[in-house]
Amino acid sequence: MVSKLIDWNKVSLRDNLDILTGYAFSSKKFNDSDGLPLIRIRDLLSHNPVTKYSGEYDELYLIEKNDVLIGMDGEFNIVRWKGPKSLLNQRVAKIKSSNKNLIDNKFIYYRMHSELKRIEALTPATTVKHLAKKDIQNLTLLLPPIKKQQKIAAILSSVDEAIEKTEQIIEQTETVKKGLMQQLLTKGIGHTEFKDSPFGKIPSNWKTVFIEDVVEINPENLSSKTDDFYELDYIDIASIEKNNITGTNRYLFKDAPSRARRKVKTGDTIVSTVRPYLRGFAYINERYNETVCSTGFAVLRSKNECHSDFLYQVILSDRFVNYLISNMTGSNYPAVKADDIKTYNFTLPPKDEQIKISNILSEYHKKIETELNKLTILNEIKKGLMQQLLTGKVRVPINENEEVPS
Template sequence: MKMGYNQTTIGEIPKDWEVINLGKASPGVIGILAGYAFSSKYFNEKEGIPLIRIRDLGKNSTEALYNGPFEDEYLVSPGEILISMDGEFKAYVWRGPKGLLNQRVLKVWSKNEEYLDNLYLYYAIQKPLRIIELQVGQTTVKHLSTKHFDRITIPLPPIEEQRRIAEVLSGVDDAIRRVDLAIAKTERLKKGLMQKLLTEGIGHKEFKETKIGKIPKTWKIVRIKHIASVKEGIYGKRGEKGIIQLKADSILDNGKINSNAYALITVNHRIDEYLLRPGDILLSNRNSANLVGKCAIFRGEFSECVFSNLLTRLRVHSKDIIPEWLLYVLMKMWHDGFFKSLSTRAVNQALLRKGLVERLRVPIPPVSEQQKIAEILSYVNKKFDLERMRKEKLVRIKKGLMGDLLTGRRRVKVAM
């Protein structure tokens, strides 16, 4: 055992730390309040006080207002800790306006902030909540109750160290929120540019009405079957050996291939016609309604690979179009919900048949204009990817800090 540490029920912690059980420490140390089942007849969108439901956690606003009677104890102020009681047992700091605590949402708070810092409590309960979620999920429908707090034991450093730990972790959370805002801003920019550039082009003043809407007068409209070959993928037996097969979850939202998501398959016939080449576009042909039509471009991530029967390959063969242009047109269709509306529905599935894909009409500008537009959208995509990578790095940093600071493996300096 490390010098200066004690072995406890939650592992080794510094000798000057305590261990407290939140269920047994309440009501003297923490307050626990489950939300109230407010009558839906008072719900509306125009007047009243914000009603905080599970779906609102993690946001800064609510979807519904409540304009009926309530008890003051169910009021929630900005900065208070809320926990979702169904599905994912996760703690949140409420950052929206003052609102009402609805059913299936739990509020917890420190009753003595000279003993237990409220923000430290928020960070300390996250791991125990996750453990309870995993335990409950093995036996029944996931549902958290106040009785589960008898299972929550947390380490308790001296109060000044609690505050310093919370300060460090909240600093990382602030950085993550700033990156989230930048990501959202770039996403809006990307969607706006796609809408404008893929329908209006660059510098056009004359337009014409077509079957797919208004486009520049000099643009053409063609069906996909006239500019690209369309082929559905291959089924194979999966195992630990074989050829790499890209799947539906190999396709990322940004039009790229996730090279970490693939299967290995063996097949009993020739695969030449299913091998991918750089520039091939893969489109999800069978998926949930929101994901069907999601697409990405293959850029040679693997030297040899095929694609699943749940994907459709589009291989451009016309000199009048570049693959990147077709990719962005298809991505816009997916973002706009076009494929969702066009698909054939089955139980929990939506299907895009090969013939339907071949008959799709797409706008075709001059190749030089396609290239300019693709470059602009590619630049915004790269900016988006960099911001997302920055967030992933911050999340990893936070995870490491929580593992170190909340166990005392790494001590923070406290001003004397």
């Protein structure tokens, strides 16, 4: 390690990094329509400020794209700003190299991730953790020569670009699918004759049903008398990410959580009844047949009249989510009851059309799933590269004649 880091030097951030903390703009001039966007901590990850400021300001606090910003409360997030030209509000800081011979702006963005997490872990808090300007100024970092910094930053930036493109594809595909869902779940495919319904005009051969008419809810549960050494694979709320099951935990029945009770089979749809606005919904495919999920889910099993794939598409609709949210009770742990799900009504086509509709929408779901898997791989690649390159574990060769992006 010593030989690899022989050309790395200790650099004081107090002497070589400018740190601008945000201004306490008057909240009396906050609004949602006039003036410049105002970057608050909650906007850092979305890059989409919702508050605007209509008063006078010092141009020192203007933020442009690619400026490096740090949230100074809660989680100490660091981002390269992707949003519009905005103003820097209090408790958000901007960092910038003041010595281009020692610190590259793009490199310090990547390098600071681990430092901020370390500071966050060491910062005591009774409620919300706070980062001080001096916490950054007091850092002395071991950094490679400037050309190596630039090359490392260029490598990591190329992965970030791939991540961003993948995220855009996912977002665009989700938008297209959402529009198709709205059309197909109410108008169907190729109909010319329609009738009135509580949902407006629907195809004349469709009908309206309640979920309880065509679905069994929580059809099977593990008995409390199950053998202690019965092995089960358990799906909990944390196992669901973007409507996909990311994995299960294996338990003996005697060691399993008390909520591990609901049995699921291929074709079931599970719906989170706890905090349903988080969309903890998933379709049970062959891989998870005969597993067990938490009682924090409602298990929906289609009867013969309703195709399981079509039911899943109904569950994914914004209308169903909004229905659940409107029926939530409780403030600390907002939840809905299985009985609330039973009374959700929707339009039901003949079964052959259900299959056609679900096949169309499933293609978009598969594309989203493929891109999500790609995104996971890219994030893992980035994580590994950061661990290797930012610590000098992997040497980055530099040709003196090589043009490195600045």
